[in-house]
Amino acid sequence: xxxxxxxxxxxxxxxxxxxxxxxxxxxxxxxxxxxxxxxxxxxxxxxxxxxxxxxxxxxxxxxxxxxxxxxxxxxxxxxxxxxxxxxxxxxxxxxxxxxxxxxxxxxxxxxxxxx
Amino acid sequence: xxxxxxxxxxxxxxxxxxxxxxxxxxxxxxxxxxxxxxxxxxxxxxxxxxxxxxxxxxxxxxxxxxxxxxxxxxxxxxxxxxxxxxxxxxxxxxxxxxxxxxxxxxxxxxx
Numbered sequence: 001x002x003x004x005x006x007x008x009x010x011x012x013x014x015x016x017x018x019x020x021x022x023x024x025x026x027x028x029x030x031x032x033x034x035x036x037x038x039x040x041x042x043x044x045x046x047x048x049x050x051x052x053x054x055x056x057x058x059x060x061x062x063x064x065x066x067x068x069x070x071x072x073x074x075x076x077x078x079x080x081x082x083x084x085x086x087x088x089x090x091x092x093x094x095x096x097x098x099x100x101x102x103x104x105x106x107x108x109x110x111x112x113x114x115x
Numbered sequence: 116x117x118x119x120x121x122x123x124x125x126x127x128x129x130x131x132x133x134x135x136x137x138x139x140x141x142x143x144x145x146x147x148x149x150x151x152x153x154x155x156x157x158x159x160x161x162x163x164x165x166x167x168x169x170x171x172x173x174x175x176x177x178x179x180x181x182x183x184x185x186x187x188x189x190x191x192x193x194x195x196x197x198x199x200x201x202x203x204x205x206x207x208x209x210x211x212x213x214x215x216x217x218x219x220x221x222x223x224x225x226x
Contacts, residue, residue, distance in 0.1 A: 006157075034214070043119075043205055043217035044158075089157065093215075102173070103148070103207075103215055107157035 002027045006090045006106030013080055013113050021075040021109045023064075023090035031092040033057075033066050033073040038087045038108070047075075047088070080113045087111070117141055119218035121206050127224045128196045136191040136221050138206030144216075146209045147189035148173075149181060151202040152220075158205065164189055196225045 007022040025033065032051045036044040048057030053068035062077045073090060090106040119140045128134055140147065145166050150158040150173075160173030164183040178200060180192045189208075193200060206218040 036217075043219045044207075045217070046214045049214065102160060102163065105150075105158040107155060 002031065002092060002094050002102075002104045004090050004092055004104050004106040007109055008107070010110040010112060013111070015082055015113055015115050016079045017113075019075070019077040019080045019084075019111070021088055021090075021111070023073045023075065023106060025071050025073065025090075025092050025104075027071075027092055027094060029094050031094050033064070034091040034093070034103075035062070035064055035073070035075050036089040036091060036105075038089065040086070044089060080111070082113045082115055085111055085113050119206055119208055119216050121204075121218040121221050123221060124219070125222045125224075127226065128193075129226055130197060132196050133192065133194050134196065134223075135193075136204055136206075136223075137188070138190065138218060139188045140206075140208040140216070141187065142208060142210065142216065143186070144208035144210045145186070146211075147183065148207040148209070148215070149179075149189070149191045150205045150207065151175065151200075152205060153202050161191065161204075193223075196223075198225045201225045 003026045005024050034049045035047040037047045038044045048059040050057040050066035056065045064073050064075045087108045087110045089108045122137045148163040149161040159175045162181040164170045167186045182190045204221045207215045209215040
């Protein structure tokens with residue numbers, strides 16, 4: 001079945017450091033891929049998405065490229081800020097082979113950015 | 116436009132008590148979902164409703180029931196709460212292939 005494997009944390013970086021959070025997926029069809037972010041005490045918010053191979057999603061300085069050949073969707077940011085401290089979830093959504101269109105989430109990666 | 120709302124925000128139950136978590140969305144989304152979030156486990160799907168009048172089990176449905184009351188509302192019921200159901204519960208909604216939107220969560224503690 002479909003699944004997402006995400007780099008385990010926690011990750012601690014200094015401000016302005018480069019961030020990579022790895023995400024690989026298994027899917028039978030042609031999924032859409034997402035990164036969600038969860039700030040303390042809040043629900044998940046969409047950070048970026050890509051709906052087909054070679055698409056690049058980007059938002060707030062974060063980027064991720066949908067790589068079908070390596071089944072990956074790694075999240076990157078060139079210079080992190082303290083305000084980026086949060087938990088990041090990689091997710092996929094399968095094509096409408098059924099009406100549920102379920103999302104499959106990774107286990108989340110906690111990021112702490114220190115000044 | 117409030118998005119996805121959940122009530123209550125926090126609840127403490129004793130083992131064996133029942134309760135219903137409420138979720139509503141005002142975005143005219145067809146699909147709605149209930150997840151639980153536990154440390155180190157990510158989000159696990161409990162139940163979902165692809166459209167009004169239909170519900171289906173997700174990954175961890177045991178001990179829960181759901182009702183899709185109308186297009187806006189999707190409730191989750193714990194008939195006899197157990198300590199293993201201590202978790203944070205998130206409701207989400209989605210319009211067909213579009214992005215899933217999440218509510219702020221309900222923190223449940225079962226003693």
